[in-house]
Amino acid sequence: MSTRVEQLLRKRFTFHCENAEVYGSEFAALWRSTADHALGGKLVRPRLLLDIHRALVSDAAPEPSIAAVDVATHIELLHYAFLLHDDVIDGDLTRRKRPNLIGELAATAPGATEEDSLHWARSSAILMGDLLLSAAIMGFARADVPQSVRVRLLDLVEQTILETVAGEHTDVALSHGIIASDVATVLTMSVYKTATYSFSLPLRAAALLAGSSESAEETLNTVGRHLGLAYQLQDDLLCVFGDHRKHGKDAFSDLREGKETAIIAFARSTSAWAQIAPRFGCPDLSLDDAAAIRDLLQECGAERFVVSLIGEQLDAVYTLLSEAEAAGEISSDAARSILVSASQLEGRQA
């Protein structure tokens, strides 16, 4: 099913690349580079939407509806728009160990200085993020569904963008120490910044497109928040405690960047923090120093704490789905389909 999304994504980018030529070769080149990077994703969000949508529609059509593929595709564009602006804000030049769009543009810019090249690359990423954000909203506004569904899809994407931006804003405030870091704040931030658009949005869109009840949509919203938080916490654990040969992230990059994760927020409340603080967030943190911090994070109970948090999220998902199934709110097919997504999350290595 994700092949249909990939085909549509390719088609949209081909159109945009050709359409951009009239505005000059540099602008067309920006579209082509963007297409290269945006098409490299795992399509987690569109897949989730289409899997759950198939499980929710009663007549079990073998092919997903055109509207579902269309909305799923535009969720991927929204994801990439957020990534671009996120990378500008975080100063990231790589993603999964390869140059991201900004890194590539900066490396190939004929700029006189490194600062010039970075400015050119980041400005381009801000502008392309604007175009993809617009394209994503347009996709929702033009979805080939009854007007009443389209109105709800628009409300959904608006609320999603607001929460994601609010989460990102809190994340930046945390990284600057403008908001004090504690576990509750970091968890709320993660739900807004990641869970809302990556999990609740595809699940709720699937429910809307499948004609599910509003209570089913609300349940899926909550399920999405728990799944998304579990996903983010898993990601945080992998970066610090994972096997770096198996997953795509740079070893210990969160520790080097001083990222305010739940692991760190917990550690801050323990006596181990005095030993961690001096080296946390050093851009040139050595592998040995990082490993020492990792061991401290393990000993102070931060790893255990976050593992148990993930367990709580998944328990909440099981409970919510069982209740919804018992109440006839969602089918057992749909519940099983979500649990499959959840279980893939649990064993995730990469």
Added chain:
Amino acid sequence: MSTRVEQLLRKRFTFHCENAEVYGSEFAALWRSTADHALGGKLVRPRLLLDIHRALVSDAAPEPSIAAVDVATHIELLHYAFLLHDDVIDGDLTRRKRPNLIGELAATAPGATEEDSLHWARSSAILMGDLLLSAAIMGFARADVPQSVRVRLLDLVEQTILETVAGEHTDVALSHGIIASDVATVLTMSVYKTATYSFSLPLRAAALLAGSSESAEETLNTVGRHLGLAYQLQDDLLCVFGDHRKHGKDAFSDLREGKETAIIAFARSTSAWAQIAPRFGCPDLSLDDAAAIRDLLQECGAERFVVSLIGEQLDAVYTLLSEAEAAGEISSDAARSILVSASQLEGRQA
């Protein structure tokens, strides 16, 4: 009429400020600061839409339609979204001699270093720009008009965003010397970056909302490009040759920032450039040096050239409107209303 736009803008911002509280006090504070800055504009674009809309509707209702006020308001939000991202890209901290949103946020940030404060302020502006861009598109997607009109409004705003971003991208490329500066490139860039959203968009939206013919809309599109280019060229002239006590821009800021205007593009093709080049774009350009560059730009014919370009744009507007009026494409009321806007432009001091 613009009072209605101002009221609606205030109402929208009040809603967003209150709604933001749930995401934390920093996020709500960002919305409040944004409201302060965004509400300070002259509402040139909404006024243009409403003036022309009133002239285009045959039944001459004393009050503009709710849809027209609504779309006009969302064009102002689009304008402010573009300003925010433009200010991030240009590194601007002031607008009309006062701190802009970024300048205010940076000045009040409890950041440890100036770099920290600027990063916080610029990240906030990127994120707020995303929210306002989304809000603007949502306004078009939800306009209370027949579906066929809404479809055309969506196409219009999509095309507008694409052209504006393409123009801004070219402007950044020009400032980095990635695209060579010549008069034709600079004029095309100005049309895309400024004229499309500031003039063609309000004029075309007015035509769409008034139920004008597609050929009338196309004429107004071309009229908007000429008017917008005249407006930008006038702005360029004011910054270099204007009376800085009367207009709001910083004296000679374009010369200090090395902005690739039509004045500069023309001067580059003259023998005077050798004398201008060494000091053009120096951030610490003195008033005396700036005045010397101004005199050289006058002597080499750049001022005269741009003045005549403005004349050409306004001539084109007169001709287009006369032809459209003669063909019964637009009413003489509408033509007169546009000419009034154009004449206000000609005598503009600020």
